[in-house]
Amino acid sequence: MNQEIIKEITPLTESDFYMLFAREKDTFDFPLHYHEEYELNLIINASGARRIVGDHISTIDEHELVFIGSNLPHGWFTHECTSKLIREVTIQFSNEIFNENFLNKNQSNHLKKMFADAKKGIAFPADTIIGIKDKIFDLKLKQGFPSFLDFMYILHELSYSPYTTLSNEGFQEVSLASATNSRRIKMVFDYMHKNFRKEISLEGLALLVNMHEASLSRFIKKKTGKTFVDCLNEIRIGQASRLIIDTTQSISEIAYSCGFNNISYFNRVFKKQKNCTPKEFRENFTDTRLYI
Structure with missing residues (x-):
């Protein structure tokens, strides 16, 4: 078997802090893929769908929020999901924004750990998702630098949340x-x-x-x-x-x-x-x- 994993070229440009895509749909139709950019993916009302992150396979619940590191293969698939109204927000941002100099500051300790763990993929618990989802949905209504401040607030809150890493140590030779x-x-x-x-x-x-x-x-x-x-x-x-x-x-x-x-x-x-x-x-x- 040779499972095809495609490289996605995202529309993010050097002029953007991040790109946000908000969708309502009834199926997942994008193949297993990877890209250089980090990705935060919020999915609501897709219980029964299948998630693959690296070498981790799982069936998702009603509330799904996953943080994906650079070049980590991932994808969501309809599987047993029967919902006709799946809500999804995908945020992609460059790995250059949160560079080593930024993450090594004392005030960035929690962010540093979360970004390191994102190399294996991170799934957040339902109570965290319920508490932060409206902030994520509201991002599509914001513009300019205030939108980036809200985005930073979301990452800050998530970095203090409990979470579970997904892919195994060694799958990408991350440590x-x-x-x-x-x-x-x-x-x-x-x-x-x-x-x-x-x-x-x-x-x-x-x-x-x-x-x-x-x-x-x-x-x-x-x-x-x-x-x-x-x-x-x-x-x-x-x-x-x-x-x-x-x-x-x-x-x-x-x-x-x-x-x-x-x-x-x-x-x-x-x-x-x-x-x-x-x-x-x-x-x-x-x-x-x-x-x-």
Whole structure:
């Protein structure tokens, strides 16, 4: 299988802070795609539609708000949605506006973390969406710099909201460490991304960054909220997901090529992370083509 993912050339120009598109429709007809620009997508009244972000597949509820990072494949598909009045607002903006200099300011800490997490895609909970949706809908009525101030307010509010990241670590070779300034954590994750096919031990990583194993284990947990094994498995499953989508290799070939020495263990880890087997995951992407 080779699931086509197209590159979208958005109408955003260098003269725009952002572009906003407000639509009412009864179906989703745009293919799986990616673009350089960030995207905030609000969808109301489309329960049962299917969302794909990176290697994450899910059926959405009545209220949907997702923040998509640069060049992350994504798409929404009609699937089981029967609504005749889907409301959607899509906001696209350049990744140059919120550059490193801006995000590294003390007042931008929450924004920095949210933008880092957006590389994997972010979904916001229903209570956050209900609280912010009118502000987003009202943006289409605003013009000039006041509209940008309202847009910044929306991003600020969202950065303080709880949210869930979607795509796996490793799918785009982005790192859980990207939101931290820790040199050692970045060294650890850079090494794991480059060597995920090989055997990687906590002992070897500890030698790499000149730390004791127990100290490094606690350090990784503190900085990422995950254990060393969970971080490594997320990178490997992300890489495996990409191969499942992009190639016709067998599941066992993919498992071994991504550093798993035991196919049963690979299947267990994959199902734990994806809530489906690798075979079901491939079939889900194949089924999506019916809605393109």
